[in-house]
Amino acid sequence: MFKEFGLKSEVLKSLEEMGFEVPTPIQQESIPHLMGEISDFVGLAQTGTGKTATFGLPLVSKVKPGEKLPQALIICPTRELCLQITKDIQNYAKYLKLNIISVYGGSDIRRQITDIKKGVSIIIATPGRLVDLINRKAVLLSNIECVVLDEADEMLNMGFKEDIDSILDKTPDFKNVW
Numbered sequence: 001m002f003k004e005f006g007l008k009s010e011v012l013k014s015l016e017e018m019g020f021e022v023p024t025p026i027q028q029e030s031i032p033h034l035m036g037e038i039s040d041f042v043g044l045a046q047t048g049t050g051k052t053a054t055f056g057l058p059l060v061s062k063v064k065p066g067e068k069l070p071q072a073l074i075i076c077p078t079r080e081l082c083l084q085i086t087k088d089i090q091n092y093a094k095y096l097k098l099n100i101i102s103v104y105g106g107s108d109i110r111r112q113i114t115d116i117k118k119g120v121s122i123i124i125a126t127p128g129r130l131v132d133l134i135n136r137k138a139v140l141l142s143n144i145e146c147v148v149l150d151e152a153d154e155m156l157n158m159g160f161k162e163d164i165d166s167i168l169d170k171t172p173d174f175k176n177v178w
């Protein structure tokens with residue numbers, strides 16, 4: 001049951017609304033670790049098994065509301081996935097006061113810079129655009145506590161290793177990587 005994981009009550013409320021009743025196998029096995037003591041984590045499961053909620057639910061439960069600098073980064077290979085994850089995370093966080101934004105290539109970067117400056121809790125990004133924003137000093141990663149690499153294998157296949165390494169380099173040593 002989702003209630004056993006120690007997720008915030010606001011998150012349980014949105015899960016109920018979304019009709020999530022029983023955790024999928026990867027959720028059942030992983031969420032207790034991700035909610036527990038901080039550590040790095042590798043999860044392997046096929047598409048459609050509920051991976052987004054596996055990392056998304058602990059993430060929105062752990063992020064502290066009301067802070068201006070981003071506390072979590074989710075990096076994924078494509079714009080489509082970026083939008084999908086953003087929609088899911090915003091749904092989980094519907095009753096929490098968190099700013100969650102997506103940044104990806106092919107869209108107006110000035111708009112993204114303005115949004116980031118207003119204060120953001122979680123950023124969902126494709127690697128190239130995030131590197132661009134870091135180089136323009138539009139995003140500060142000194143408060144990042146968690147970096148999620150979604151479809152990490154796919155990102156390596158697509159040649160994003162260098163971008164990902166340079167992003168991780170700009171985040172604090174104390175962060176966790178999932």
Ligand code: AMP
Nearest residue numbers: 020021022023024047048049050051052
């Ligand atoms: P994903 O593997 O993250 O793309 O999720 C696949 C689909 O399953 C998405 O539409 C999720 O909203 C849905 N889903 C994930 N976990 C659950 C759950 N525990 N109960 C019902 N639906 C779920």
